[in-house]
Amino acid sequence: MEQRSIDHRRLYYENGMLTEFDAVVKSCKAAKNGFAVTLDRTAFFPGGGGQEADTGEINGTRLLSVFEEEGEVVHLLPAELSEGMGVSCRIDRIPRLRKMQGHGGEHILSGIMHRLFGTVNAGFHLGKNEIVTVDTRTPVTDGQLRQAEAEANLAIAENIPINAYFPTPKELEAMTFRSKIDFEGEVRIVEIEGIDVCACCAPHFASTGSIGSVKILEAIPWKGGTRITLVCGLAAFEDHVEKHDSVKRISVTLSAKTDEVAEAVENRLEKAEEAKKSVAALSRAMRDIRIENTAAAEKCLCIFDEYADAEGLRDYANRLAEKCAVAAAFAPAKTGFTYAAASKKHNMRTLAPVINSALGGKGGGSETMIFGSVTAEKEAVESFFKTLEP
Incomplete structure (x- = not known):
């Protein structure tokens, strides 16, 4: 298959890890809240497909926002820039990396669920602290989620290449890929061999290993399907640290081993419930006496x-x-x-x-x-x- 990049001006299409680059100002126009700047090339992702836009700076000035307008990536700045001037740009590296981990992990998990169970996504959102939500059109069981999560982490460990490309219209017509919307014009495909083929406009790593890990936090019924909440990579690590610290605190409080805290908590709750019933019975007896003697x-x-x-x-x-x-x-x-x-x-x-x-x-x-x-x-x-x- 011919794999061709349609727009070399969008550097994140070809290198998701590129966070510093030089460019030339194409235009700078006064806008409602600042100055709308376009560049001859950019690595800033303007947001889309459930993922927020990048943050960063141009020539040391913090961007107010980045968005797409009439096919152009617009960089909103508080200060005016001259057309034709060269600028140095820097994307906030860690937020970009965390977003790519979350988005890439979603691709892997969704692709595996689609392959194993025929699950179709109805929505995806990459929110605060890189917490990912995926909405499915049909219910997914706990057992299916455990299986999909295990296979997703295996796919990450195998460090499978992630290929992003623009197929020709003829090639696209013959392809089967995941998509939540109908496209017009050029379509960018992100493919993880044997795992997922999905239409996507966002930056991605070169291989799955950089995603780190996938951990499902919660799954609840949602509009006839399931809403799955997950974290990936650094966000998953932070979640693990927080929960491990909580387990250690419970372990110390209940004088139980860390791998036995669940049973220790259950035993403590059973005893508390028994004590509560005893107190309630005593309270009723005292109440009877007070009422009788009033x-x-x-x-x-x-x-x-x-x-x-x-x-x-x-x-x-x-x-x-x-x-x-x-x-x-x-x-x-x-x-x-x-x-x-x-x-x-x-x-x-x-x-x-x-x-x-x-x-x-x-x-x-x-x-x-x-x-x-x-x-x-x-x-x-x-x-x-x-x-x-x-």
Whole structure:
């Protein structure tokens, strides 16, 4: 197959690792937020296909943005440049490398899933911190993802050449390749032999080894398919370091080996759940005693329980309402108290704004019971309910 570069002015087509180059200013026009500069050649990628544009500088001046307009790569600068002058350009190397790792890893994983399972991509995005999301049109199982991830990392280890080229229209017509859109005009193909053939306009490495690794972080159902979140290369390494540090901290906290922390956490949670049930049972028993020993009142009853949860407050209010006109139960919160209040005789919806206004609270509910929180001190709450006329 004839492999020919259509536009030698876009240096990233042929060398994704080129981050420093010289060029000549073709044009410089005043724009809304600066000066729009075009060059006789450029290695700055203007963004596209789910990947953001490069960042960097021209003659030491930071670029405001890079974008494509009417077939030209436009470099937006805060200062004017003279047409015909020579300039030295520098792309931010590490961000470019990280983006190529993420994009290349996506090509490999998507190509493998397409080959193995017939998966078709509906979308791709390379976001902040080079976190990649891939949306598929059909569901992908956990087992399929594990298989595809393993094969993707093997393809990286084998350092397979990555070839980018522009086939002729006739050659393109006879080709089978992945693409999310219909193209008009010239199409650039990025091919990883035996792994993937995909239409792509972005910079790529010369071989898969530079991608480093692929790690799937998450897969969730998405619009009838699956949204896959992954990281590659340096981003995958950083994710590994962060999680390994977390595992070591858990290991020390639970006095467990690093390869046994999952079991240790599960055991600790089981014990915590058992303790929670014991506390709940004790709390219910104490609540029963307090309710039984609370004398009936003509107007209001107000009770505080530092251990009561939402269900406990509900139980207090509901059962104490049998002994008075209005019953309220309070438990400490980060600020003030949470509460439940109930009545068998009065409409609690009409009392809610009165309580909230007097005690700096908020909340509401039904005609028989309301829930909320107050910021008032305990003494103020007790005083309010002593004088409340329902």
